Amino acid sequence: MSGGSGAPGGSGAPGGSASGSQIAVHLNGAPTLLAADATVADVVGLSGFAPAARGVAVALDGDVVPRADWTTTTVREGARLEVLTAVAGG
């Protein structure tokens, strides 16, 4: 998911137009290129989750992005994204 093909120098920006404008972000700690118009919902999709994905939460620059805002929240250059999911614990 992260740190692979989406890394700088990789094969382009997933989730958006192949041409031109891309932004570099940190996705789960790994440098990743995204389309300049990518939304949080796009990033969730890139991470392999269905849009409704139960058990998934997103933090953008340390703040929780409510589910209802995923499709309208765009990601900016240099953003720190955390896409989290349920794991065994506690």
Place this chain on the structure above:
Amino acid sequence: MSDATKPAMGADGVVPPFVLGGRSWGSRLIAGTGGFRSLAELESALGATGAELVTVALRRLDPEQKGSLLDVIDRLGLFVLPNTAGCYTARDAVKTAKLAREAFQTDWIKLEVIGDDRTLFPDAVELLRAAEELVGDGFTVLPYTNDDPVLARRLEAVGCAAVMPLGSPIGSGMGIRNPVNIAIIVEQATVPVVLDAGIGTASDAAYAMELGCDAVLVASAISRAAHPTLMAQAVRAAVEAGVAARHAGRIPRKLHAVASTAELGLPDLS
């Protein structure tokens, strides 16, 4: 009545329903999902616990992860209790709780704010701060806390739905190191007391219930047992035995024997 003849605390002869967070639960065993060797083992053991509430954590997606924990939990029809494991500050714990609320669409949170990475003891100051903020934000807060009656009272005062004192360090299997403090916490609490952390085997769980805890939360004792499903059955039976014993009223401890057979009618065999 003297202390020696007073019925044991809690000896009302009836096991009451277990109410936590405004809901009635059929099982007093809350299961942790961490530490199992495989999802198949987890599914088998969770089923054997009879638990209705299970804890889960939030982490970055691991591309190597096989299968879905949530699918297992859904198949078993269990209620997800997210935790804030790994948080060391109130700020991180509050953010993690809010992420969990988005992820699982639940206001319930097992609040953990750790103060020390060797013992995994809670940080009392940060814990109380986080609890207060989360209660204010509408969460049903179940705090993992020290075996400290004063802190337990403070957590209850800020509106926590339960207090969950540790028996001994997480994963240590050391059982209940300060049963007297647990008894004091039980005695004063008006919210459920859940013994969280330290259970090593079935008898520890029974002891927690005999001390008057309303429930126990068990993870490693089951998941890291050589045979988790068998241990799950054992802990389940122990919890049921312990709560029944509590309400049955144990006999007082005495220094000397009290004959259980009458002396009247003893023959003269001289």
